Amino acid sequence: MSAPAGIPPRPAAVPGGARAPVAAARPPPCQNGPVQNQMQFPFGYGLHLENYSASSRRYPPVPHEAVPSQLNNQYVADYHSACYSIPVQSVMTTSVGPSMLNTQQLYSGAPHPVESAGGLTQGAISSASHLHTSVPQSYSALSSHYSSSTSSSVASQGFPLSSGHYAMPTVSRAVYPNLSYPSMSVGSPYGQVFTSQSLPAVGQFEETNTFPDQSSTVPRTLQQQVPLGYNSTSWSTSDFQSAQDNFSRNNTGSLAKASNQINTVGIVDSSHPVSQNVQFTKPGVETSVVSSAVTSSIRTPVGDHLTEPASVPSNTQPSESLLQEAIDSSSTTSSASPVINNYDALEGGGYPETNSAASSPAPTPQTSRTPKPFGYGYPTLQPGYQNATPSTSAMQPSNPGHHSEFQQYPQYPGVNQLSSTLGGLSLQHSQQPESLRPVNLTQDRNILPVSPVLAPVPNLNSDLRKLNCSPDSFRCTLTNIPQTQALLNKAKLPLGLLLHPFRDLTQLPVITSSTIVRCRSCRTYINPFVSFIDQRRWKCNLCYRVNDVPEEFMYNPLTRSYGEPHKRPEVQNSTVEFIASSDYMLRPPQPAVYLFVLDVSHNAVEAGYLTIVCQSLLENLDKLPGDSRTRIGFITFDSTVQFYNLQEGLSQPQMLIVSDIDDVFLPTPDSLLVNLHESKELIKDLLNALPTMFINTRETHSALGPALQAAFKLMSPTGGRISVFQSQLPSLGAGLLHSREDPNQRSSTKVVQHLGPATDFYKKLALDCSGQQTAVDLFLLSSQYSDLASLACMSKYSAGCIYYYPSFHHSHNPAQAEKLQKDLKRYLTRKIGFEAVMRIRCTKGLSIHTFHGNFFVRSTDLLSLANVNPDAGFAVQMSIEESLTDTSLVCFQTALLYTSSKGERRIRVHTLCLPVVTSLADVYAGADVQAAVCLLANMAVDRSVSSSLSDARDALVNAVVDSLSAYISTASNLQQSSLIAPNSLRLFPLYVLALLKQKAFRTGTSTRLDDRIYAMCQIKSQPLVHLMKMIHPSLYRIDRLTNEGAIHVNDRVVPQPPLQKLSAEKLTREGAFLMDCGSIFYIWIGKSCDNSFIKDVLGYPNYASVPQKLTQLPELDTLSSERARSFISWLRDSRPLNPVLQVIKDESPAKTDFFQHLVEDRTEAAFSYYEFLLHIQQQICK
């Protein structure tokens, strides 16, 4: 925003360093009359509206104009294949020899270091032998894909840091009312609710479970200062730590007993690295590292609860207590279990919640015999402290809103009743008042938390929770499953799963066993949620059949003990991988086979992608996942199809040209796909030669269809991966397409046509490929319309992946070129699974309704995945067919059977367990808003293809309207006049608005059809974490990064600036902002940005000298540069595809790219967030 003068009605983004101004900027909450508050908000919004309209005038959309292709120049006489002129012969042999290669000096041949998780993993595993579970060995070797993880103890935590760090606000929630409203009368119902919440914070945990969904909006300082009454004004880790220390010291005496008995149990998050070597010497006091870093560490309960004998109840119902018992005892004893990191009673007993929150995303206070330190009271916060809170912009959060709400409605009976009903109905021992706390959306403007939103934790008992699958791999939109379809229909929320099954894991128990224990009727793999009826029998948790425990399973290789089947790693981890026997093979495991199909028409050569592809391949040739059998082949095509004979023994690669594209055939069937190791020299020759071979081509046509048919023929005996690089609309042979896009319709608000494929050729081909275990990955590098809607089918149904580089040009568009290079590096070296199938099983009564993702659904619950890659996400919609009255838990299990690149058959199994609830309030309490939005996005893509885009948009809006109105009608005593959402769904309207403004679904803004289709493809195939970034980018202010709250990764300090909401209101001319959109980072620099930032971070003397196209931050030896770079690289490391960085100056034309992501602002065609809320409210009132 270039005119910030009028913008901020409240100070936007006051950096963490300056702490004073909040109180000045914000009316002190306790003194404002309700009237003032009421007036304040509309006024603030009014101001925004003005600004928004100004901005929309100011930044007209840049028209997307296709770069004209230069097809007709450069006809060069010495065009190499003169053989085209010979019509009779269809097969030609042309030498691609050194004579053509002598100008090749493009490659300096220094391969980039590439982390190859796949290689490591499989290497480690193949060494593991016979019947023993190879868990311990493989862990060390599995290390981590993200190479940062192993090096140091604390820093090795990698990304989990953030979660731990961010989880801190959880604490404050409970405490929050006490400090924010110190003068609040306890008699008021509103106050009571919170008071009852704040009690648990003292340590009384067995009744009030936890507050899983508290991505809090409360400033962090509060939580440190408040419970302690401690005078620290900063919230840096060290201060926090000292605060903790102090606190613990103060209370050790009184709480010593408690500290031994209260065990804070972090959720078992087996995907995160465990810092095995963190030593905690003072159990009661230590927090120093933990508080900021040890997110992933797994705490197992101490054996305090093991007093009950493991008796054998023979009832038919799954015995909860027994299960618990089993899990308890096993987790304390099996020291070889990978997730074990025993340190007891670590977080000073009196105030366990702080640390648990800080150390795991899912604080699970677990105390069975805890004395309740009721007497312990918090020192009330004095008003002065509020001034001392750092004034991060997101800290205004709900204070004013709540406050006014509270004052407006002092007689506020709803909440209390609600929570008391809840307490009676909810599953075990908990109520979740926090996720149900009503949030008034229209008044509560700052609903976005300062830290990333975490997945809500299912309301299970702590043992099950600890064993549950990581939300990164497996998430359900409703963490409390409604008992009946009727209840689900009432809640108006989508029920579904979001899966990321083949995620790169840093830690994965790998089990080699001759018998894989499965249920005999439903074939479910044994998992942590089964119940052992006795030593010899277990009961399936999906179909309830009682099965025998096989003899082999009685022996536990980890503890080398006999007779403890419940301690086997299969029963201790919800994510395990089995090495499958030959029973799981239909044929011998296939070798890794890679075929590259390259477009060499004039358009493609002009764009210059060949150089990048060949160079990346040369660099990564040795890192391609595979074994000694790995095979590779190349096909190029323009108006003909060219094959390359790379048979070992040839002196140079031979090009074979097939010009009969109507009936394409393989010229020499056996020497086109060659062993990578045997023919490496020839392959290298070819890769060096390819970029120049076609440099003078005049051929503008593209016979993609015939080339694909040839590729299919080539691959069908083995299966494998076809990588297709295409640069234009296929114009010859089978599968030719015509341009369907009308550029004038790009910004149409009405009908968007041609979202579906134009021909079934690519779909058929994909299904053929899928049947032959071949996946087709599409790289579309095109400057014009290429009908991605049709082309994408070849990847969609063959379980491939799609990459799209609009207006790619190696020199004119260096950002795209860099992106291609980095994507290729990841693409070529990432783990790959061949001939895979995935089956999703769920508890009897639930069934899968619809699948989303790239695959072919072979039967009702079986997905055929020719290839599976770690970046693929899936979603399924579920329906409840029979009511789940006879069970309190439901489980979902995905089993992914695949052939590793080393030729091993493996099964990766994830199991998720969720509670069943009967009340609508509980359903809302467990809603996972991010998962719901991602599932809705998937459904909307389907809808827009099968029906129309406007239908899909309406459906999205209706999803919000329906769910919120259903919620309001359940809590009937909420006032109808305002828009109320449960806390768990408070971000729902925001995310849906963001979705409506997403490229895939937006109307009115000029969007190229291919861009739109690509966004839809991504929605379908991205895992949740990446999809959320795409839908709702993160905005950070980076010109004043401080080390406060920083985390440590690999000895590097990574600052953690607070999240800003996506509104121009947050941008100031003086600042620099980083927007993380998943696949691209924008750095926006304000006009009067601090010169020291520009000098220290960007390396330019002043604003004017910063170039328009800057895609890298220089490595400067200044503190701020170091901080900025470490923050950006930390963000980068957290995702597989390396995002491109783009520095945008305030007046550069590229800033529309940046501003279009500010979803809370109004654009000429779409609502602002506030308008959207009003719109929803209107719809609800209708």
Add this chain to the structure above:
Amino acid sequence: MESVVFIFSLIDCCALIFLSVYFIITLSDLECDYINARSCCSKLNKWVVPELIGHTIVTVLMLISLHWFIFLLNLPVATWNIYRFIMVPSGNLGVFDPTEIHNRGQLKSHMKEAMIKLGFHLLCFFMYLYSMILALIND
């Protein structure tokens, strides 16, 4: 003449009944996972057009022979058949698309449709039978 019309209709109707049964069997095979979606759909798609033609012929025949009631009874089903055939999106492999059939309860709706058609054709069968006998007697 009339008897010839009804004899033909009867034969045609028998064929359609068999076809409906075949559809139901194949779909339930898919439901039970005995065959995969690809082969199921290619099997079924083969018979979509014959079914459409067979039913349209009867309908037209009834129109020509001026049996208004039977014609009007057949018309909605015939229209639905044609509509369904025409409305297949260009990217789909036919009325039964292997990539879609497991989504959004399509399998169930196909099943339901086949069931309804079977019932309808049975009804028609007896109607034609009755009309045929009547016509033969009248002759």
